[in-house]
Amino acid sequence: MTTAPAETAAPSGTLFRLATAGSVDDGKSTLVGRLLHDAQAILSDQLAAVARTSAERGFGEAFDADDQPLDLALLTDGLRSEREQGITIDVAYRYFATDKRSFVLADCPGHVQYTRNTVTGTSTADAVVLLVDVRNGVVEQTRRHLAVATLLRVEHIIVAVNKIDAVDYSEAAFRAVEEDIQRVARELWAQNSGDAAVTAPIVVPVSALRGDNVVNVSERTRWYSGEALLPILEQLPDADAEHRRQEPLRLPVQTVIRPQGGLAPDADPDSFTDFRGYAGQIAAGTLRPGDRVRIQPGHHTAEVTAVRRTDLQRDLVPGEAALAGESVVVELSENYDVARGSLLSAVESAAQERDELTVRLAWLHEKPLTPGARVLFKHGTATVKALVTEISDRLDLTTLTAQPAAQLNLNDIGTATVKLAAALPVDDYAASKRTGASLLIDPADGNTLAAGLISLPQATDDAETETDEDWLSS
Amino acid sequence: MNTTTAPEQAPPTRPDSVLSAAGTTALARLEAEAIHIIREVVAEFDRPAMLFSGGKDSVVMLHLAAKAFWPGKIPFPVVHIDTGHNFPEVLEFRDRTVERLGLRLVVGSVQELIDSGELQERADGTRNPLQTVPLLRTIAENRFDAVFGGARRDEDRARAKERILSLRDEFGQWDPRSQRPELWNLYNGRHKPGQHVRAFPISNWTELDVWRYIAYENIELPPLYYAHEREVFHRDGMIRAVGPFSQPAPDEPTEVLQVRYRTVGDMSCTGAVLSNAVNNDLVLREVAEATVTERGATRADDRLSEAAMEDRKKDGYF
Ligand SMILES: Nc1nc2c(ncn2[C@@H]2O[C@H](COP(=O)(O)OP(=O)(O)OP(=O)(O)O)[C@@H](O)[C@H]2O)c(=O)[nH]1
Numbered sequence A: 001m002t003t004a005p006a007e008t009a010a011p012s013g014t015l016f017r018l019a020t021a022g023s024v025d026d027g028k029s030t031l032v033g034r035l036l037h038d039a040q041a042i043l044s045d046q047l048a049a050v051a052r053t054s055a056e057r058g059f060g061e062a063f064d065a066d067d068q069p070l071d072l073a074l075l076t077d078g079l080r081s082e083r084e085q086g087i088t089i090d091v092a093y094r095y096f097a098t099d100k101r102s103f104v105l106a107d108c109p110g111h112v113q114y115t116r117n118t119v120t121g122t123s124t125a126d127a128v129v130l131l132v133d134v135r136n137g138v139v140e141q142t143r144r145h146l147a148v149a150t151l152l153r154v155e156h157i158i159v160a161v162n163k164i165d166a167v168d169y170s171e172a173a174f175r176a177v178e179e180d181i182q183r184v185a186r187e188l189w190a191q192n193s194g195d196a197a198v199t200a201p202i203v204v205p206v207s208a209l210r211g212d213n214v215v216n217v218s219e220r221t222r223w224y225s226g227e228a229l230l231p232i233l234e235q236l237p238d239a240d241a242e243h244r245r246q247e248p249l250r251l252p253v254q255t256v257i258r259p260q261g262g263l264a265p266d267a268d269p270d271s272f273t274d275f276r277g278y279a280g281q282i283a284a285g286t287l288r289p290g291d292r293v294r295i296q297p298g299h300h301t302a303e304v305t306a307v308r309r310t311d312l313q314r315d316l317v318p319g320e321a322a323l324a325g326e327s328v329v330v331e332l333s334e335n336y337d338v339a340r341g342s343l344l345s346a347v348e349s350a351a352q353e354r355d356e357l358t359v360r361l362a363w364l365h366e367k368p369l370t371p372g373a374r375v376l377f378k379h380g381t382a383t384v385k386a387l388v389t390e391i392s393d394r395l396d397l398t399t400l401t402a403q404p405a406a407q408l409n410l411n412d413i414g415t416a417t418v419k420l421a422a423a424l425p426v427d428d429y430a431a432s433k434r435t436g437a438s439l440l441i442d443p444a445d446g447n448t449l450a451a452g453l454i455s456l457p458q459a460t461d462d463a464e465t466e467t468d469e470d471w472l473s474s
Numbered sequence B: 001m002n003t004t005t006a007p008e009q010a011p012p013t014r015p016d017s018v019l020s021a022a023g024t025t026a027l028a029r030l031e032a033e034a035i036h037i038i039r040e041v042v043a044e045f046d047r048p049a050m051l052f053s054g055g056k057d058s059v060v061m062l063h064l065a066a067k068a069f070w071p072g073k074i075p076f077p078v079v080h081i082d083t084g085h086n087f088p089e090v091l092e093f094r095d096r097t098v099e100r101l102g103l104r105l106v107v108g109s110v111q112e113l114i115d116s117g118e119l120q121e122r123a124d125g126t127r128n129p130l131q132t133v134p135l136l137r138t139i140a141e142n143r144f145d146a147v148f149g150g151a152r153r154d155e156d157r158a159r160a161k162e163r164i165l166s167l168r169d170e171f172g173q174w175d176p177r178s179q180r181p182e183l184w185n186l187y188n189g190r191h192k193p194g195q196h197v198r199a200f201p202i203s204n205w206t207e208l209d210v211w212r213y214i215a216y217e218n219i220e221l222p223p224l225y226y227a228h229e230r231e232v233f234h235r236d237g238m239i240r241a242v243g244p245f246s247q248p249a250p251d252e253p254t255e256v257l258q259v260r261y262r263t264v265g266d267m268s269c270t271g272a273v274l275s276n277a278v279n280n281d282l283v284l285r286e287v288a289e290a291t292v293t294e295r296g297a298t299r300a301d302d303r304l305s306e307a308a309m310e311d312r313k314k315d316g317y318f
């Protein structure tokens, strides 16, 4: 039996996404620069440009192997205004690979004004590296970013207690911050879900500026028995990808492919006269030819007659599967009104169809949210009109408790009830990220207002509410 | 439970031997992500189009688009902004590819705008920065509401900041200080009339990923991406081809060297690199060992200032 090389290219967790977080000036960009630099991921012209700018601006405190003062933050702070102000404004994406893993690094801003950008970088992260300046300890922005990472259920949170050089590598200073951050993390988890299975974050003392404990364990922190940051990052299990495969099938239909629109020049016209393929990226679970799926919203089921992965030049044969994360085209035995916005689900554990939802929100817009707001609700490949009927609470970042609230302001995290113009098939975000996530969009100007995480009551019965569309008919 | 072929366990036999198994699977993830983005944009916009220059990134992007809709054909036209100083072999490749895929090609011309006096030739003769005006005009005239670009975040520090779906105002401008949040893989393409969106499906690919993919999928490229003999001269530390739009000064001697191109832009500002890489395997090896970025090595337009790319992008450049 011969196997074409293309057949082995299945996705797995080897592309690992990291995001930085933490308060302004705690050293996020410097740390990212340090990781890139010490992992030899910087090419000579980039390094020369950084050295030139560092010298021009009189950046003198850096300590580099060749004693060349380098402001490593300049590697990611690429916008003119960022370099002028010395802060990060928007996420910079950088890429580097070690023998073990390819990394996508999202360097996020610390300033409270740009929290929306930090939420952006965090939403796709497999791990967040939260920086804390050892001299300042845990501040409000530290708590906010930790709350965001907890809310978004980022799989791993690593805390880098930075600028350890500035306190003479003091163990006592490190331990104080470590204790504080563990307490905050515990409280946030309890607040968020009461989930017992969550492990405490790994805490590492580092100096981004000098490179202590970034790639190699430092001689100057002999009291620290753990590993350096990079080896930790290389070994973190890609739990998200694993979980997603174990979950029941969820395939949001992006578009319907039909030969009426014209066939590809290499497609044989006789084989595709009645072709109707549903294209999408598998959000969760696995899909095999012969499987029965439910077409949601609704109760119809159909048999999967063919599955084509985009990385193969042929249909899957019996026994082969397409996995979560793969882009596919499927054909079904029946075509009951399947279109963009439909969800193909596992028959045994389909998504719950709801027209009223409790949603945890990260509010990202200057315009506050008040009950009665009309928004667009984007979920999977569907977008429906929605009405925010109630705001039940808002997270107080000082006490880390949920407080009653009349509105949500920029950068608030809170809970709201949303009534949808049509029932959508949804999951609890904790159970299935892709089908538990949503956006709230301003219908007037199209701006993204909030990240919405669907929270379903733990009820086991598949009670479905009736759809009621007349209230929004316009 | 059914057993599968467990593809992640089988060591791949691959044409690009420098790849580890880890590289293979990261590439599959990038491919699936790019195809998801392309399908989202086509489904949500009325009049999408894809920029296609014949350069490696746009060739890869077009290849992904063909996969995204197969067995259907690519459901949008392609756009090329022709500086008038392109390499003839790239234009020939462009036309052949468009013909093979049965696509409609829309060309925006820098030369026409220079001839009509609407654009002025720059003192340094570089035409890449002049592409913004014909690009925006082509978008407006064809009422394109979404334009796919093959830009990658690893190319430049300003590009490293850009969203996958990036809003442009009525003047085609990018405002890097107030980009929309972009959460998970939920891309919000809503925009007002007159605005449009740029979509970057291969944002997260590196130069090495692009070459791995080209080798893996056996994608045809214009021949100048591979080592060949060419008459060249040296200027500003770059190797320039001798050609109709790129003439040496009297004190710039010419010689024949074996070179290849890492990017193909305008002949007047794109430099070649010395190379023996005559096939994908050798190019991959070369890229993996490169010590200078592709733009730093070969693009005079990006050397103009520290924020050259950011400034051009704010004005509406690719
Ligand atoms: N002493 C010392 N200074 C550091 C260290 N890391 C960063 N710094 C300095 O702290 C300042 C802020 O560093 P950045 O890396 O720009 O901080 P940031 O967290 O990215 O800031 P924002 O992105 O604007 O939130 C700079 O002056 C750095 O040189 C460190 O390990 N030790």
Ligand SMILES: [Mg+2]
Binding pocket: A028, A029, A030, A073, A087, A088, A107, A108, A109, A110
């Ligand atoms: Mg920063």
